Amino acid sequence: MGKDRKERVDIHNSDVPVLCRSCEARHQGVCAVLAPDQLQRLSRQSTKSVHAPKSDLHTQLTSQERYANVLSGVVKLTKTARDGRQQIVGLQFAPDFLGRDQSPGSDTEATASTNVRLCSFPASALDELVAETPELERRIHQQTVAELDEARDWLFALGRKTAPEKVASFLLLIATHANPDRDEEEGFELELPLKRAEMADFLGLTIETVSRQMTNLRSRGVIDVIDRGRIQVESLAVLRSEAHVDAG
Amino acid sequence: MGKDRKERVDIHNSDVPVLCRSCEARHQGVCAVLAPDQLQRLSRQSTKSVHAPKSDLHTQLTSQERYANVLSGVVKLTKTARDGRQQIVGLQFAPDFLGRDQSPGSDTEATASTNVRLCSFPASALDELVAETPELERRIHQQTVAELDEARDWLFALGRKTAPEKVASFLLLIATHANPDRDEEEGFELELPLKRAEMADFLGLTIETVSRQMTNLRSRGVIDVIDRGRIQVESLAVLRSEAHVDAG
């Protein structure tokens, strides 16, 4: 997976902590607005950690009063009813920031879907930086607005899209998040970070319907199934038309 | 509705602009964090306006580069697909703030559902205040987080709730927003700010199903229908159990 990815070390920026070099959050995430010395302070209290699928990240972070950046992998935010019905209400990818926008009374769980690497630090450390850097607050706010926007796109999908459209929309979401500036024309391989049950919980469907729609897409030549968690997408444009993305 | 509500004029605060006295936004909304002189500056550029149902508030505000507080009424945020399918992705009540968290690329419309009174002011005026008052930015951020939370609750409702549960959940939402600290025990009258078609667009259902579920709730004694837009709710607790609110 990481073999053909360029290392993004800042050769000319030796003030940047070792921990932070080649970190996505440093460039696009919340850390992007921090000055080198602030980065230094934060990184001194930061630790990287790896979490297996199904690890409960929410209680892990809140119990220790820590925040974290997602370095790699996918984190799912779920809501569960007493009768067992479950709905994924958000997915977090690198370099998303975890822990601050979870509002107090929220009954939302954060769980690793794939292997997840986190860079975590004490909440207090970030709160101090926020106090002295309005830019940082703005950056975090921007992420929240982006999440709100995505949530609203999914409200449309859940309320108004058919099962085939939902599944295509999901594949499109993964495709664009895995590589935001993908070549329009070419086909490409796609790693599915969610298993069927999770896709169902995300799309408001059952496992069976998700499975049927996947075979349906395959039989119509929109995708090739390589193995359980890997597909080949023939064309982004076709996928987009299958998803019936709303007007822009 | 307003008869038994105390007037909230700050007798002792004669520096508070006339325009702002007895305004909800002044107490719970974004204006709550402003100092009297800031309030003065802002109010000098503010105007109140009334908007009939179906007025397009989004283009009205963005074309004039103005933001606004909702003083009364209900604003719906909708997404529409090319084929006509529509989904309401958010409802704004007083004293919500309009205009800033609509991210640039968002294809979301803001439309009045009821008569809506707004207090609007130039975007630049607020941006200046934001620059000098970190508190204000934090306040706006809080509202965005609250909206994100509500959106996620509806993701669960749209993905996993049945039609009867959806309709009950909607009534519960209106009931709690109309009067956040309502007496637990007693029955009460409720004004529905949305017509059937809008309820359908909010709940991801058709008009017919909404209508059927309403008569269903009536025949089971959960509500009394007074007229098209007015119902009597027998008990909040019963409504809550009908809605199958997820675990907390």
Place this chain on the structure above:
DNA sequence: CGTTTTTTTGAGCAGGATCAAGCAGCGTGG
């Protein structure tokens, strides 16, 4: 009042759920 809009009600249909097997991959242990 007639006209239009909104809501209700009914009959029939279908998309997706449910129930129930079967299958494929995979680690474990005999």
Place this chain on the structure above:
DNA sequence: CCACGCTGCTTGATCCTGCTCAAAAAAACG
């Protein structure tokens, strides 16, 4: 090395919730 159990995925048969189509009833409005 294969039998075994386990987990995750697919496939099939049947059912039912909510949609579609149609029409009447009830409000709103000029």
